[in-house]
Amino acid sequence: MREPAFWYRPRSPTSLLLSPLGALYGAITARRMARKGFDAGIPVLCVGNYHVGGAGKTPTVLALTKLLRELGETPVVLSRGYGGRLHGPVMVDRERHTASDVGDEPLMMARDAPVAVARDRLDGVALAKSQGATLILMDDGFQNPLLLKDASLIVIDSERGLGNGKLFPAGPLRAPLKPQLARTDALVLIGDGHAADQVAAEISARGKPVLRARLKPDAASLAQLFGKRVLAFAGIGDPERFFRTLRACGLEVISTRSFADHHVFSSAELAALAADAQREQLTMVTTEKDLARLSGSDGVPDAIVPFAVQLEFDDPARLKQLISEQLYKARERRFSTR
Numbered sequence: 001m002r003e004p005a006f007w008y009r010p011r012s013p014t015s016l017l018l019s020p021l022g023a024l025y026g027a028i029t030a031r032r033m034a035r036k037g038f039d040a041g042i043p044v045l046c047v048g049n050y051h052v053g054g055a056g057k058t059p060t061v062l063a064l065t066k067l068l069r070e071l072g073e074t075p076v077v078l079s080r081g082y083g084g085r086l087h088g089p090v091m092v093d094r095e096r097h098t099a100s101d102v103g104d105e106p107l108m109m110a111r112d113a114p115v116a117v118a119r120d121r122l123d124g125v126a127l128a129k130s131q132g133a134t135l136i137l138m139d140d141g142f143q144n145p146l147l148l149k150d151a152s153l154i155v156i157d158s159e160r161g162l163g164n165g166k167l168f169p170a171g172p173l174r175a176p177l178k179p180q181l182a183r184t185d186a187l188v189l190i191g192d193g194h195a196a197d198q199v200a201a202e203i204s205a206r207g208k209p210v211l212r213a214r215l216k217p218d219a220a221s222l223a224q225l226f227g228k229r230v231l232a233f234a235g236i237g238d239p240e241r242f243f244r245t246l247r248a249c250g251l252e253v254i255s256t257r258s259f260a261d262h263h264v265f266s267s268a269e270l271a272a273l274a275a276d277a278q279r280e281q282l283t284m285v286t287t288e289k290d291l292a293r294l295s296g297s298d299g300v301p302d303a304i305v306p307f308a309v310q311l312e313f314d315d316p317a318r319l320k321q322l323i324s325e326q327l328y329k330a331r332e333r334r335f336s337t338r
Contacts, residue, residue: 002260003053003237007163007172015170022167029143029175033183037148040125043135043330045323046149048142050180050199051162051172054237054261055155056190058105058289059215059311061139064153065113067320068135073327076128079106079139081117083262083293088118089127104262104293105139113137121147135327142183143174150330151185151323157241161195181206186322188213190311209322211313217249218308225305231255231282233273235263235290242287246307254282265294274301 006012047064049055061077068075081088084103092102092110099107106115114131118124121141128136142152156162164171174180177199187203187210189196200210225246230253234242239258246253257273259265277284284304286294291306313319 003172007166008160010164012164015164015166018170019166022170022173025169026167026173026176030179032145033143033175033179035145037145038122038125039148039334040129040136041334042129042133043150043327044125044138044147045135045326046138046140046142046152047155048138048140048152049155049174050142050177051174052168053172054241055157055160056188056213056215056311057140057155058109059309060153060155060188060190060213061137062109062112063213063311063313064137064323067316067323068137071320071324071327074132074134075113075137076131076133076135077106077109077113077115077137077139078121078124078128078141079103079109079115079117080119080121080141081106082140083264084117086117087120088116089120089123090117091115091127091131092117098295099293100264104289107295108289108292109139142180149183150333151326152183153186153188154180154184155188155190156196156199157193157238158189158191158196159193159241159244160238161193162199184208185326186211190215209318211315211319211322213311213313215245215309216312217245218310221306221308222249222251225251225283225285225307228252228283229254229281230285231257231273231277231280232285233257233259233290234287235259235261235265235293236287237261242307245309246285251285254280262293265290270294270300274303277301277303 006014047057047061081103084101086101092106092115094110102117106117109115116124116128167173190213243256288306294300
């Protein structure tokens with residue numbers, strides 16, 4: 001879906017009209033979140049967000065995967081596989097699967113980490129453990145109560161924050177903020193904005209860490225685009241953030257095209273993009289997530305450049321200490337209940 005613009009306006013008649021539905025949705029979600037989840041038997045770290053739409057969860061999952069390996073762990077990413085047709089459980093195989101099979105994000109992440117896709121997360125846990133996982137790294141699922149989470153790291157785009165702070169569909173929140181804050185073990189603010197400062201202050205007041213991080217472009221991607229005029233397109237939660245990133249890197253973005261999150265590009269749309277780029281002599285660039293969705297499709301232009309980014313934390317030592325402590329607590333809790 002494409003996020004409604006009124007979600008990010010302070011006052012909106014549409015939001016006011018939808019508020020009763022939001023209150024009902026929020027009450028149901030809050031009740032579900034209070035349920036006790038199933039213990040996977042190994043630590044479960046969840047990377048989630050408070051709201052609908054993109055915030056930077058996927059780069060955070062990949063950064064944590066790298067850190068966990070440095071700590072001697074064998075993490076397996078668990079994803080619902082949004083947008084894919086396979087219910088699973090299945091380990092993502094980039095040689096065999098496409099985004100239409102397992103979803104664009106799992107397919108992209110599988111380049112750097114083992115990824116299990118399962119609509120039923122308990123089946124996904126069993127599959128991950130059969131692969132030798134020492135812990136589960138959940139991509140999303142913060143509001144889902146089925147699986148017990150040992151620690152939840154919440155990601156927020158510091159430029160966008162939580163929008164109007166109202167509950168879906170009146171706003172972007174997936175559940176009332178108070179119970180979500182209570183279940184947060186750490187907050188990750190991505191970028192240099194201040195839209196999430198109030199939430200960060202509330203998390204800090206609860207004695208929980210707030211970590212700052214930034215998306216850094218891959219040097220090879222920059223080299224391919226340096227000095228070229230660009231047509232940028234994206235079908236992600238916040239395409240404008242992608243376009244801002246390109247401009248912040250000094251790239252000459254002449255034209256942009258925005259599509260809904262997880263958008264499935266038709267051959268006609270791709271042909272139109274290619275024609276526009278050729279007419280104005282522009283280089284086509286998109287996100288790695290979008291390119292994963294395009295792989296295996298017909299009519300994909302050869303000249304599309306994927307713009308790769310990595311998440312870098314301002315204080316990686318603090319992140320490492322936090323994760324180490326959470327893993328120790330998770331294992332100590334299980335050992336003490338034997």
